Amino acid sequence: MRYQVWAFVRSLLIATMTLVAVIVVGSVGSGLLNQPAANAQLSQVSRQIPVFRRPVSPPRSQPSAANQPFMTLSPGRGSYTPAEEYAPADPTNFGDRFITDAFGMPTYQAPIVVIHETVSSANSALNYFRTPHPRDADQRSYHALIRRNGTVVYIVPPERRAFGAGNSVFDGPNGIETVTTNPLFPPSVNNFAYHISLESPTDGRGNQSRHSGYTTVQYQSLAWLIARTGVPQDRITTHRAVDRSGSRRDPRSFDTQRFAAALQDLAA
Ligand SMILES: [Zn+2]
Known part of the structure; x- marks a missing residue:
């Protein structure tokens, strides 16, 4: 039972x-x-619900044409060859270039070059980039910096996004170009910019509107490095021109004629 x-x-x-x-x-x-x-x-x-979808970075490991790195530097050309240094930034101070923006739309912009000046000495700027900055608002970098003696210092690889110009727009031959990669911050040119900074002279370390300018070898190295990026002349700009925060005036005392002459010397 x-x-x-x-x-x-x-x-x-x-x-x-x-x-x-x-x-x-x-x-x-x-x-x-x-x-x-x-x-x-x-x-x-x-x-x-406005959900932020993190943009996807280009899969660099895949060799197909669609997944080529955004930008590479070709070998330098011409008889002028500057000294070169490598001073990598801490990974907190730069990021990926995105193939989609914060709203999931594909990014299509061709590269531009943005010219800056350090205001501080080159070494103190490099120290800042080498230092980890966990807070978004403190993160800053250029791709490269040019010392007073013309030495080119590489800081962030060209295929990555340096944080050189927050709140910025490139108003070029194709009209307004800018990308929102984080909806918490204003749009910026960083996603398609190669940022190069010139070391300021010692009389330019303050907030004055002008200073004694840049050395001949700085203009030569700048032209040499820009030639390596392959960016055409109508897509070369300055931080002052792209800035929308109203606070950036660099590079102060930049001599566009000397720069044009350096570009021309290189092409000759
Ligand atoms: Zn700047």
């Missing part, structure tokens, strides 16, 4: 467990099969 009760309870238990298993497998299975429906639900939700 007892055995019969136990057998009944046991078969009841087995039946219950089987039922639960069927329900679990069924719901997982239907979840997989109903992917489009689930996606539709998700996209409905994401339309209602």
